[in-house]
Amino acid sequence: MINQRIKEIRKVIKNKKLIVVSKNRSIDEIYEAYRIGHRDFGENRVQELIKKYEQLPKDIKWHMIGHLQKNKVKYIVPFIHLIHSVDSLELIRKINSVSEKNNVKTKCLVQIKIAEEDSKFGMSPEDFEEIKKHLPNYQSINIIGLMGMATANVNKNQTKKEFDFLHEIFKKSNNLNTLCMGMSQDYKIANECGSNMFRIGSFIFN
Numbered sequence: 001m002i003n004q005r006i007k008e009i010r011k012v013i014k015n016k017k018l019i020v021v022s023k024n025r026s027i028d029e030i031y032e033a034y035r036i037g038h039r040d041f042g043e044n045r046v047q048e049l050i051k052k053y054e055q056l057p058k059d060i061k062w063h064m065i066g067h068l069q070k071n072k073v074k075y076i077v078p079f080i081h082l083i084h085s086v087d088s089l090e091l092i093r094k095i096n097s098v099s100e101k102n103n104v105k106t107k108c109l110v111q112i113k114i115a116e117e118d119s120k121f122g123m124s125p126e127d128f129e130e131i132k133k134h135l136p137n138y139q140s141i142n143i144i145g146l147m148g149m150a151t152a153n154v155n156k157n158q159t160k161k162e163f164d165f166l167h168e169i170f171k172k173s174n175n176l177n178t179l180c181m182g183m184s185q186d187y188k189i190a191n192e193c194g195s196n197m198f199r200i201g202s203f204i205f206n
Ligand SMILES: *Cc1c(COP(=O)(O)O)cnc(C)c1O
Pocket: 021, 023, 044, 065, 066, 183, 184, 185, 199, 200, 201, 202, 203
């Protein structure tokens, strides 16, 4: 079942990166994906992420995809593969200092707000422009790309507009190689709009 769904996604996204979103899924369910070769998993809550990290094989690459509070950075920096949800300069500073202490360089994406809803996290494109100037000061954090979430349950044109918008920002930014957008509902549109990393959960597990 999981296998079938992933094959279906692969037909669309080909060899681009797929993050299997495992939030709210059991250890057994994650193992099902692990056994067929999946190693990249995404979680949106620190506590659940740590619990699963402890219980599952250590060759799994964990992705923090949800909003991250500064006081929780220290729990995930030692093992996290990629933080998708960097949305402020304060958080960049925190990740940088904790990474320095741990002697690691932490890979991150900056989350840009592209959706209309107030509930979606992320910084404005203007704030990102400003923050870019400060990045050379933070040598223990490596910003490799951008992440965005489109407005849920709107028509395809609106979704496409939001993804195109982020793609434009991505193209204008040098030194970035990852554009992470697209979930169960909208990964096909995201693919058309230049995404090269997808976060998909319910379509795979339901
Ligand atoms: C849950 C979640 C996803 C996956 O959503 P699905 O609709 O289950 O594919 C992707 N990104 C973030 C940030 C999430 O919290």
